[in-house]
Amino acid sequence: MPELPEVETVRRGLTNLVQGRTILKVEVRWEKIVGMSEAEFDAEMADRKIEKIDRRGKYLLFRLSGNKTLVSHLRMEGAYYTVPAGTEPGKHDLITFHLDDEIDLFYRDTRKFGRMNLVDTPNTMQVAGLAKIGPEPTEDDLTLEYMQKEFQRKGAIKPFLLDQSHIAGLGNIYVDETLWMAKIHPLQPANTIDLEHLTHLRKAIIDELALATKNHGTTVHSFTTAFGEAGTFQNQLKVYGRVGEPCYRCGTILVKTKVAQRGTTYCPHCQVLHD
Numbered sequence: 001m002p003e004l005p006e007v008e009t010v011r012r013g014l015t016n017l018v019q020g021r022t023i024l025k026v027e028v029r030w031e032k033i034v035g036m037s038e039a040e041f042d043a044e045m046a047d048r049k050i051e052k053i054d055r056r057g058k059y060l061l062f063r064l065s066g067n068k069t070l071v072s073h074l075r076m077e078g079a080y081y082t083v084p085a086g087t088e089p090g091k092h093d094l095i096t097f098h099l100d101d102e103i104d105l106f107y108r109d110t111r112k113f114g115r116m117n118l119v120d121t122p123n124t125m126q127v128a129g130l131a132k133i134g135p136e137p138t139e140d141d142l143t144l145e146y147m148q149k150e151f152q153r154k155g156a157i158k159p160f161l162l163d164q165s166h167i168a169g170l171g172n173i174y175v176d177e178t179l180w181m182a183k184i185h186p187l188q189p190a191n192t193i194d195l196e197h198l199t200h201l202r203k204a205i206i207d208e209l210a211l212a213t214k215n216h217g218t219t220v221h222s223f224t225t226a227f228g229e230a231g232t233f234q235n236q237l238k239v240y241g242r243v244g245e246p247c248y249r250c251g252t253i254l255v256k257t258k259v260a261q262r263g264t265t266y267c268p269h270c271q272v273l274h275d
């Protein structure tokens with residue numbers, strides 16, 4: 001699943017390619033994604049201009065003329081790319097946005113899990129998933145004071161961090177990475193993490209996501225950034241995908257386990273579960 005750095009990379013790519021374009025017509029080949037019929041979606045979208053593309057957590061927010069916002073979540077495999085007008089869609093190209101300037105924007109989704117919600121712009125933050133979203137992982141938004149208060153919960157830290165209501169934008173890859181950086185066991189209860197580790201974790205999250213974004217995100221499985229540009233951050237991952245290899249810090253062989261049904265790689269020497 002694309003996480004914050006990958007979605008931000010998509011946002012920047014889309015901004016370069018389709019900001020300012022007008023939607024002429026929309027074709028929908030899997031209506032569940034847009035939650036309405038093709039005819040309804042086309043009637044809503046046609047003649048609107050794509051004024052700007054924002055992002056909040058892992059959500060893309062297409063700001064459209066007429067005070068509408070298309071909220072798009074890529075889930076597992078969703079991706080956008082542009083093609084010359086008239087290009088025949090492939091099997092997994094589920095939505096075509098015909099734009100002016102002889103450009104078609106395809107939404108591709110091999111798993112069909114992605115979702116789009118068209119809402120009045122002032123109601124954007126009422127969309128499920130955005131209504132309770134936590135702060136962006138930035139120096140200004142993710143304060144240590146917030147973390148000290150929010151982390152007073154008994155559950156294991158890994159599922160806690162995957163829950164977007166606590167901090168926006170983290171998924172399986174960057175949770176494993178930042179827990180390794182901060183030397184925290186994935187099963188450590190959130191409320192037992194001391195101030196020193198919490199301070200490290202905050203810095204790891206902010207720095208890691210910024211660095212990954214700078215490197216256009218991580219390319220894993222079939223996910224690539226929009227427009228075929230592959231992120232390079234997988235070359236800098238410390239634990240994710242490295243089970244059986246030595247820890248970069250201490251040389252101990254990294255192990256893999258399941259936490260909250262998610263494959264989890266960590267260093268059993270650096271990341272000890274404390275009472």
Ligand SMILES: [Zn+2]
Pocket residue numbers: 247248249250251252267268269270271
């Ligand atoms: Zn280690």
